[in-house]
Amino acid sequence: MAGTTMDVNIVSAEHPIWSGTAKAVLVPAYAGGLGILPGHEPVLSVIQEGPLVVTEPNGAKHSFEVTDGFISFDSNKLTVVVEQGRPMQNIPVDETGIQ
């Protein structure tokens, strides 16, 4: 089950933002950055405003700016629920993405 990818679904109150598969996601969790890899234990976590970085299986990165909300990870499926969010343009993000 714990493959190398997971399904990611990012939704905001008004419309879905992004969905696809990823090999890693970095979310601005309550107590700092939280990295989610495929096969993570089921978790429901509050997140706060900040950048969210999705790494696709081919290494491409998408970063989003999200407001407060929560994430839920379960059976290799990550759902990010936020009030508002938008893709960030042209901002290079490294592994330490979240300060």
Add this chain to the structure above:
Amino acid sequence: MASQLALKSRIVSTGSLEKIFNAQEMIAASHIAQAREVALNAKPYTDAIFDAVQTLVSHSHIAHPIVRKEEDNPRVAVLALTADRGMAGAYTSSIIRETEDLLNRLEGAGKEPELFVYGRRGVSYYKYRNRPLAQTWEGDTEKPGVEVADAISRALLDAYMTPADNGGVCELYIVYTEFINMVVQKVRVLRMLPVEIIKSDEHAAGGPDMLESQHVMPLYSFEPSLDEVLDAVLPKYVRSRIHECLLEAAASEVACRQNAMHTATENARDLINDLTRKLNASRQASITQELTEIIGSADALNKKEE
């Protein structure tokens, strides 16, 4: 029989009304597509929140005040969702009728209802009758955004979370129109708070002892803690439910308006046909009269010559 001139002017004015109704109908039809899109866009969010709440319910016996409030407080809040504009048939009036019913029922049960209204028509109805309104919102009833839902749910949650001594309420009812299909819309009263979390079918039998019965849900860990996750998720749940109601009411309003305008257009066409027939009959009658007059006088002249 009315004069031909009067008939003509009535036909012309009915014709221009018909154009207006027809235009309104087409506008409503285009808004339906929009309303559907907005509802479709908001659905993943609502679903995700619903799933999260399901998970939370399966993990704990929630004692959050949003779910249960044990207070002896007669005050309740009633939110009525009406339209901003008219021309929607009985849309607003049936909401108002249902709201009045509910208020009477609540008062009969010894409660003290406080009224919250969304939509200009409803607000002006109650203002005109000098009924005290706790709070009102206007604008965008046809396409309510998240902002409106946010403002409404914040005000209502505030009222709900305020202790009874400071004027808080202990229940919240929403009167809105359920969108069943394009032709049928039904007014419904929904008790929004305290939240009754509907368990999905396979869990329906399980109460608080669901954890023991079957572990369909995997064990979650909560960050930072279960209580804080609850604090974050439950208000959002309420807000998304309210937003859902707003969207449904908006779809119903637009559908009502389209139906009303469709009927109005048809009525105008019928009226025009009717008037045209009358006009033709009266023109025919006047021609016949002229002819008989001419023939009659010709006859009279002929007789004289003989």
